[in-house]
Amino acid sequence: MARKSARFSGGARLAFRSFAGTGDAAIMHPPLDTDEYDVALEQVATRLSKARRVVALTGAGVSAESGLATFRGAGGLWEGHRIEDVATPSAFQRDPALVWRFYNARRANLRTVQPNPGHRAFVELEDYFVNRSEGEGAFTLATQNVDGLHRTAGSRRVLELHGSLQRVRCTRCSYLAATDEALPDLPHCPQCGQLLRPDVVWFHEMLPADIWRAAAEATAICECFLVVGTSAIVYPAAGLIDAARAAGAMVVVINPEATSASRRGGLALRGRSGVVLPQLMQRLRGGAA
Ligand code: OAD
DSSP states (O other): OOBTTBOTTTOOBOSOOOOTTSSGGGGOOOOOOHHHHHHHHHHHHHHHHHOSOEEEEEOTHHHHTTTOOOSSSTTOHHHHSOHHHHSSHHHHHHOHHHHHHHHHHHHHHHTTOOOOHHHHHHHHHHHHHHHHTTGGGGEEEEEOOOSOHHHHHTOSSEEETTEEEEEEEESSSSOEEEOOSOOOSSOBOTTTOOBEEEEEOOTTSBOOHHHHHHHHHHHHTOSEEEEESOOOOSTTTTHHHHHHHHTTOEEEEEESSOOHHHHTSSEEEESOHHHHHHHHHHHHTTSOO
């Protein structure tokens, strides 16, 4: 099993890694000017058009254009809440109502948002690779997002590494249910009466073993690995990027900012996923973006 806080291969507990102050700025990708961006877009489209297996790792940035806050940075969820207050097992033991209020607010928000062009481009990418080459295994979308928007958009092979806000489970029995209805601050299990919890992965918890294994296996054999809308500092998810590189895959980072992923090499397409991904899709289909 992969622990949420662990490095990909080492197993050490580490909630997230900050690269601030490590001197990485020197190898940061400069923003591409229009021509360079165009060249990079063409390069990525050409490589993708030859790939038979592709994996994408997505994060909160992909849902930003739907109106959902990301975690880090100005206005991010971790600016208003401390991880150790709302996203760890001990936080839930200490104050379950506080934790539930945080997740219920996010669940309520979900009812007001829709997938954006970035989510929809992932559906097209999946169709493109599945129809063209290896069938259902050709495109794997591993997401750290718990908002369900990839599935709502129509993506089929989605591996939800950090669980889902749209499911609850019992803290005692095996009760697990999908629900997008409003819940009280302390919802209880209809089977055994014990407290329910959101079916998300908290820091220091294990990722769902089967989902993690599927993501790691797909990464080990992919030829192209897209890193989209994530700061790539939460492990073990971010470790997939290193695993992809080790397997010889081309790593493409799509993000308006430099991140720990782009600083570690690969090709960076600086921009919003809702803009870059549709452009990429258009190139793949043979038209200029
Ligand atoms: P972060 O908030 O750490 O990073 C969001 C990334 O999205 C940043 O790198 C932004 O530059 C980028 N971004 C913003 N708008 C974008 C756009 N329109 N298009 C593309 N990129 C954009 O979110 P995650 O990397 O997803 O875990 O965070 C990883 C994990 O840390 C989350 O799953 C969550 C958090 O703590 C838990 O809640 C347990």
